[in-house]
Amino acid sequence: MAIAESRRRGICSLEGCQRPHKGKGLCRLHLDRQRKHGSPLKHLQKRTPPGAPLRWLREQVGYASEECLIWPFARKDNGYANRNGESPLRIMCALVHGPAPSEKHQVAHSCGKGHTGCVSPKHLRWATPLENANDKRLHGTMLTGFKLHNTKIGPDGIAYIRGEGAGQKTRDLAKRFGCSPGRVNFYRRTAGRPVAIFRRREAGE
Structure with missing residues (x-):
């Protein structure tokens, strides 16, 4: 169903959905999915098998390239890797460098491309909040004002x-x-x- 037709009829344009039209030819449910996942049919796509992200991280510990290693699974809104609310960056950093020296330590990127999904073991290190902030200023990735x-x-x-x-x-x-x-x-x-x-x-x- 075209967007104009969806608006005229006042219902969602997706086949089989009779919910009220909210915007862009979609109901509120499908519009939210479109905004969050890039597709209103995200729920129909194949789910990541349980344990696959962690297995993938362990397999990439020996990644030797100098290029960024991009996280192939879910990400946060800011582009950083995400795993059911956990940080794949901290998991990878712990696998490579051992546990964080303290709870306050953060994962810093030498490449400055964490926002693109980089989880390369060669680009990660533990850093204090101040050290991490200095890195962001150096890379121009700190958002201000x-x-x-x-x-x-x-x-x-x-x-x-x-x-x-x-x-x-x-x-x-x-x-x-x-x-x-x-x-x-x-x-x-x-x-x-x-x-x-x-x-x-x-x-x-």
């Missing part, structure tokens, strides 16, 4: 809050920009600072 996908207020929004919105209620501005009232007050308190980086978050493992 308005590059963050969870930053809801951009430079224009901050300028509006400090200017035209100065006389408006905090809760109204928070609703307009989809943020907390505390965030609005923060930008008001920092009115003397340039519209630059106020929020930063390290991405990755």
Whole structure:
């Protein structure tokens, strides 16, 4: 069923689905699957056999190439390898270098391409949070300021809050920009600072 026809009839365009149309010719269930997995029929695709990811990691411990070794299974939204909520990076690093020196130690990439799914044993090492952060700065993979996908207020929004919105209620501005009232007050308190980086978050493992 075409998207236009799906909208006209008000139901999902997938054959056999009679749920109400939500968007792009799909119902809410199939639209969510499309956004999350890239296919509304993800549930019909062959599942990974139990234990296969761990077996694959053990088989790749001797990987000798200098090229990145890309994780062939599920990934997180940021592109990093994922295994039922566990970190394949930590598993691989432990297989190669032994257990982490402490609970605070993270897995660092010498290639700077963890976000592409790299799990190469030759590219991984244990590092402190500070060492890992320095690596990300060196590789240009640290997300800061308005590059963050969870930053809801951009430079224009901050300028509006400090200017035209100065006389408006905090809760109204928070609703307009989809943020907390505390965030609005923060930008008001920092009115003397340039519209630059106020929020930063390290991405990755």
